[in-house]
Amino acid sequence: MAADFLLSPTTPLTLPTLRTLLAGNARVVTADTNAPAATTTPVASVAPLLAAACGVGAEVPRELVRLMLVLQAGQQQRCGASAATVRRLLDFYNREVLPVVYQQGGNQVGLAHLSLPLFGLGEVNYQGYRLQTRDVLELFGWAPLQLADADASALLVGSGFTLAYAVQAWLRAEHLVWVADNLGSLSQGNADPALPSSHAACHAALVYVQQLLEEALTVAPTPANQQLATKESLAPPTDAWLALGTLLLAVAELGSRSAWRTELLLRNAAPTLTGLRHPVGSLVYQNTQLSGGASAGTAAEIAINTHQLLDNAEQLLGIELLVILQQPTQLPATAPFLADAREQLPVLAEHQLLYPAVHAAAQFVHRYIRPEQAM
Incomplete structure (x- = not known):
């Protein structure tokens, strides 16, 4: 088993690192001992994601979705997102729980589809099957994230x-x-x-x-x-x-x-x-x-x-x-x-x-x- 890669603002991802990670089986982890406890948030907090999730065309290839997950984890970490958000993105990456993302629509639309499963919404590909996200979260015992409005909107920011x-x-x-x-x-x-x-x-x-x-x-x-x-x-x-x-x-x-x-x-x-x-x-x-x-x-x-x-x-x-x-x-x-x-x-x-x-x-x-x- 390859050694874990610790993702942090002081050890950012690089192209050689990404090549090694994608070719091997190392997990990507984050130091999140101070992760805040989940809080109950109104359903309206995911409204920006629901509005933007309108991708069309073919699905993004699964290996690219996995790459998106680890890149999004790095970007969210650098812009101050909660440790719980970064950890869940890496959970999806490490377990190869891959959100269904569509090729047409651009960055914001793609990120919306990538982020909806964090809340238990949308669909994911797992072990060759296209499944409802809530079923896969239940399989792993993961509760859907409960994030504040600003956090949900922040998931749409980036590239x-x-x-x-x-x-x-x-x-x-x-x-x-x-x-x-x-x-x-x-x-x-x-x-x-x-x-x-x-x-x-x-x-x-x-x-x-x-x-x-x-x-x-x-x-x-x-x-x-x-x-x-x-x-x-x-x-x-x-x-x-x-x-x-x-x-x-x-x-x-x-x-x-x-x-x-x-x-x-x-x-x-x-x-x-x-x-x-x-x-x-x-x-x-x-x-x-x-x-x-x-x-x-x-x-x-x-x-x-x-x-x-x-x-x-x-x-x-x-x-x-x-x-x-x-x-x-x-x-x-x-x-x-x-x-x-x-x-x-x-x-x-x-x-x-x-x-x-x-x-x-x-x-x-x-x-x-x-x-x-x-x-």
Whole structure:
């Protein structure tokens, strides 16, 4: 069992910490020995949450909701929320009791859906089932929180919704740039000396976004610095809207470079692989459509588009990896990523269905644990 992580204003969450927490099974706890006793509060105290809980569209993926919980706990702690509120958010995180949150609506709507279960309202996902919150609270013996009006309103302040999307996007993009560096260096030697394998611009974008996100993870949200207008901000005065747009463009560029390398490899590939041109072309076209809106929309909308681009980039890199593995050349002994791929992914035969291998390659890219991250 991994050691608990103590969340406090003096030990804030960082991107490396979040990567470790999300990849492992450590609990996040808070020192709350002075937590105030619950008090009886009129039902009207949750009226701001009820009014804002009007999300639409698809549900936010569960791993993102879990990230929202721990980020919201950190933000609430920094802005002086009661220890009981922070503790319950972490209870949900640690037990993987995940509120049902919807993608469309923005920060305030997302936070309303995230917060309603604290009061025993709304629905949660638990162990693969969508359940009424009150039933899950009863299962654990947790009483619904009874908070004052100001506390309920404070739960709508902050950027936990957008910040979760941005943090996960950064973590995924950083991993995919590492994968692309490995594949680009090998494609360079096998395909065309003029092929651009460097991802310097992507690395620079990641550094820029990391600076903004690290600041957002340490700033206490207040109504005065929260922007609920068209271009929302993660942590004013930094322009996180611009940072997300930068990340979106960087991921689109990453996918385009992978598609270019794959196309050059396919020029001399066996006929078995030529069908891969179709999904590559389709993904590149979709990337163009998604990245074309980098300068429009809210930060939440751009973050959602970035996650779609990340999904596309995983598939493009997976296809590139699959084509590389069919090449007759030997893989470098110093490339454990490629050696692991050769061991786990199939060698394609003539007249073989391609899509199972494509899906397997994309999953390999997504789930691969780099040597420096192995426990």
